[in-house]
Amino acid sequence: MSARRVALVAAALLGIAVVVVIAVRTPWTVLPEPPGGYTEPDPTAGLDPDRIERAEAFADALRPASLLSLVLGLGVSAALGLTPLGARLMRAVGARVGGRWTLQVLVGVPVLLLLGRLATLPISAYAESVRSSYGLSTRSWWLWLRDVAVSLAISAALTVLVLLAFLWLARRAPRTWWAWAGAAASGLVVVGSFLYPVVIEPAFNSFEPLPAGELRSDLLALAEENGTPVQDVLVSDASRRTTALNAYVSGFGSTRRIVVYDTLLGELPDAEIESIVAHELGHVAADDVLTGTLMGALGAGAATALLGWLLSWTPLLRRAGAGRPGDPRVVPLLLFLVSAGGLLATPVQNLVSRQIEERADLHALELTRDPEAFVDMQQRLAGTNLGDPDPPAAWHWFFGSHPTTAQRIAMAADWARLEGP
Missing domain, CATH: 3.30.2010.10 (Metalloproteases ("zincins"), catalytic domain)
Incomplete structure (x- = not known):
């Protein structure tokens, strides 16, 4: 069996493992059906008309910008990764740093990420101005720019480290690099889950x-x-x-x-x-972070094996202006494939997330035994955070990581009915 076919088989097997973990660990039915059926969610979630109107106006101002930013960011990534443009940029960087592939990555990757960030920066600034005008953001523009810069710096540093390891493996093991890279990516997901609270969180908050x-x-x-x-x-x-x-x-x-x-x-x-x-605490009790880490590790392994299959396809490499997986000129293509794969996985991730969040809601009700406080809290969060209590179905299907406020309040009513007076 060819190395390319082995990579595809490995991607399929790891993908099946991800599906199995999702099927087994996701709480598809959180609450038994009460007598008389489930409560129909109230689209208003009990909020007054002024709050609903304000939340809908806020969402109407941000949703088009979010979609435009998503499309523009992916478009820039595609222009750099699916044409020789990105490869030429990497080659130009290489010429200025002496041609060493490690230096090309160290300099070229931040340049690529900066180009993508600059393309969407005006939209991000508009979104920040909307959040500020609605009273959600209290950042000064200097603090906003600082957060953008810190986020970009962290992203660039991590991406550089990952790609240096990726290209090193591809150069040292041309036939099996994807297997080693997949193992490393899976391990990185696990390590990242443990390091995030003590490394990343303090970079933005005290x-x-x-x-x-x-x-x-x-x-x-x-x-x-x-x-x-x-x-x-x-x-x-x-x-x-x-x-x-x-x-x-x-x-x-x-x-x-x-x-x-x-x-x-x-x-x-x-x-x-x-x-x-x-x-x-419901997430902790159900080991949701560990489950998410397992899903992420398996998903990273599957994605890396799939990359091993894609990056051994000569026509794709030629289109991107790269010669082989270990060529630094493959970096723009790799970044595009990762971005596109993440976008395709978003609806599945959010489907699982909504179910897990619903289970955590149930846990909160069972732990506190206070459905009234739960409902009041949901309404207050929706009002203060300007959450649309009943967003468009298609939008919620793709981008919604939590049940809607209306759904959460309806679930609390069902729990109270099941528990009795």
């Missing part, structure tokens, strides 16, 4: 312990009752950037902590904050 008091004690007790004790309860300085309300649990073992946005404190009653945290 964290301070929540002062001693009833809320801190209740949240720590909630984690204990959940069977997933945490090391600390931290407050993130989210208000430097946004007025949005949120909380999450991050880390594993000794690094696990509850993080609440400072925007929550003083804005929500303790019962509603506890409901949000109980939802996040």
Whole structure:
């Protein structure tokens, strides 16, 4: 069997493994059907007309910009990756740095990423102005530019490291590079899951312990009752950037902590904050991060094997102006294929995410036994975060990572009916 065919078979087998993990680990039916059937979601989610009108106006202002940014970013990536343009750029960089392939990657990759970011930067600035005009963003333009620069720098650094390893393997093992790269990519997903809370999060926010008091004690007790004790309860300085309300649990073992946005404190009653945290603890109890890491690791392996098949197709390499997988001129094509693959996987990822989020909602209800606080919290989050309680079905199918506010409130009503008076 040819090396190209082996790569395709490996991609198929790993893809099947991903499907199996998704099928087994995704909670497809979260709540049994109550007597009389499930509650029909109220499109208004109980919000007053003014809030709904404001949320819909906000969404109408951002959705076209989001689509344009997506199309433009992918278009720039395609122009660089599916034509000789990107290869010529890499070759020009190589000529200036002495022709060494490592230096071509070190210099060329940041240039490619910068071009893509500059193409969509005006749209991002427009989106930021919309968020600011609606009171969601509190960032100054200098802080916004700083966040853009830090994000681009982190992305460029990680991408350079990954591509250096990728090309090194492709040059050292021309027939089996994809297998080694797949193993490395899978390992990187696992390592990234553990390092993100202690490396990436501090690059954008500062964290301070929540002062001693009833809320801190209740949240720590909630984690204990959940069977997933945490090391600390931290407050993130989210208000430097946004007025949005949120909380999450991050880390594993000794690094696990509850993080609440400072925007929550003083804005929500303790019962509603506890409901949000109980939802996040539901993810921990169900090992959702570990499941996501497993799916990501298998998916990375499958994607790398598929790249091994695609990058051994001579007509594709010629179209991109590259000679072989170990050629630095293949980098623009590789970046495009990764972007296109991520876009194609988005609806599947969000389908799984919506089911997992629904299970976490159920966990919050069972842990707190307070459906009223849950409903009040959902309505408050929708109103403050300007979430559309009932977005267009097609948009929600593709981009929605959580159930709609209307669906979440309907599920709480079903849970209350099942639990009885």
